[in-house]
Each structure stands twice: as structure tokens, then as C-alpha cells.
Amino acid sequence: MKSIITLFVFCLFAGAVIAAEPLAMPTNAPARIELRDQYDAVQILAFPTTNITVLTIADKRGAEQIADWIALLKSRYAGRIEIRGLADVGGAPEFVQGKIRRKFQESHKYPVMLDWKGNVCAQLGYAKNVANVLILGRNGTILGRSTGPATERACADFNVILEKALAAPARP
Numbered sequence: 001m002k003s004i005i006t007l008f009v010f011c012l013f014a015g016a017v018i019a020a021e022p023l024a025m026p027t028n029a030p031a032r033i034e035l036r037d038q039y040d041a042v043q044i045l046a047f048p049t050t051n052i053t054v055l056t057i058a059d060k061r062g063a064e065q066i067a068d069w070i071a072l073l074k075s076r077y078a079g080r081i082e083i084r085g086l087a088d089v090g091g092a093p094e095f096v097q098g099k100i101r102r103k104f105q106e107s108h109k110y111p112v113m114l115d116w117k118g119n120v121c122a123q124l125g126y127a128k129n130v131a132n133v134l135i136l137g138r139n140g141t142i143l144g145r146s147t148g149p150a151t152e153r154a155c156a157d158f159n160v161i162l163e164k165a166l167a168a169p170a171r172p
Helices: 002-020 062-077 094-107 119-123 152-167
Strands: 032-036 042-046 052-058 081-088 112-115 132-136 142-147
Touching (some): 052 062, 052 152, 062 152, 081 119, 112 119, 132 152
Parallel strands (some): 081 112
Antiparallel strands (some): 032 042, 052 132
């Protein structure tokens, strides 16, 4: 009986340790992302590609933090990277999707992929309510990520990874 109790306690402990382990973040973007933007045009992000891609992902609350990231990226890396936007609009009922598209058209002139189901955002390890900024290598590998506002420290760390990615030779 003592060995059964010991085994039971061990199993409980092991289960608690496994449950406490954080889920592993994805290391690669899907080979092909195909979503419609706010203008109802198909946007495709496919790998391999010739450029390093920075993908910004946000929901309504996280979108407030994206502008500072975009300003940093455009001022420092214009012409050297591709910047793509992805919005988590999952859970929005179909009858309000037109209104959401119009709001995006008013506030964003560049295309933003709209993930109505939230599946692509989930595949990328997206954190809700904050900006998510991912550095995607030419082959779709997630080389770096930052979540939250574009603080001085977050930008410095992000720039180190992005500069390293840009310095690496492109492989055919």
C-alpha cells in the first residue's frame, strides 16, 4: 500500500511539473499565409522570400502600441526589410465585419491582413492585448520577437536581432 501511495504522489508531482512548463513558442511561420486585407484584397506572405520580414500582430488593444514600432522600423530600416501587418479580429460576428473593415480603411492606408478566425495569430504564438512584432527570416524562421510597447530596451534588443538577420547572407 505504501508503494501505491508513493507512486500516486510521484504522479501528482510529475503532473504539476509538466503543467507548469510554459508552452513552447513556434519557431517558424507557416510556409504560406493567405488572408484578405481591409480592402478585401488577398494578401499572401509565403516563404522562402528574398527579404527579412517584420510582421506586426495586434488585436484592438494591442494596436495602440504598433505605431511606435512602425515608426522605428521605417526610420531605421526603410527599403531593407518588408513590413507586414496582421490583425487578430477573431471572434467578430459576421454582421460587424464590414464595419471593422471600414474602420481599418480609415486608419490604415497600407494593407493589413485580417485574421477573422484567429488561427494564423495563434499559429504564430501571438499574445493578446499587446503589440507582437516578429522578425521572420527569409525561410520563415522566427528569428526574434517582442511583445508590448516599443520601449527603449525592447527596441535595442530587437535592433540587435534584426541587424544580425540583415547581415546574414541570403541563401538561394
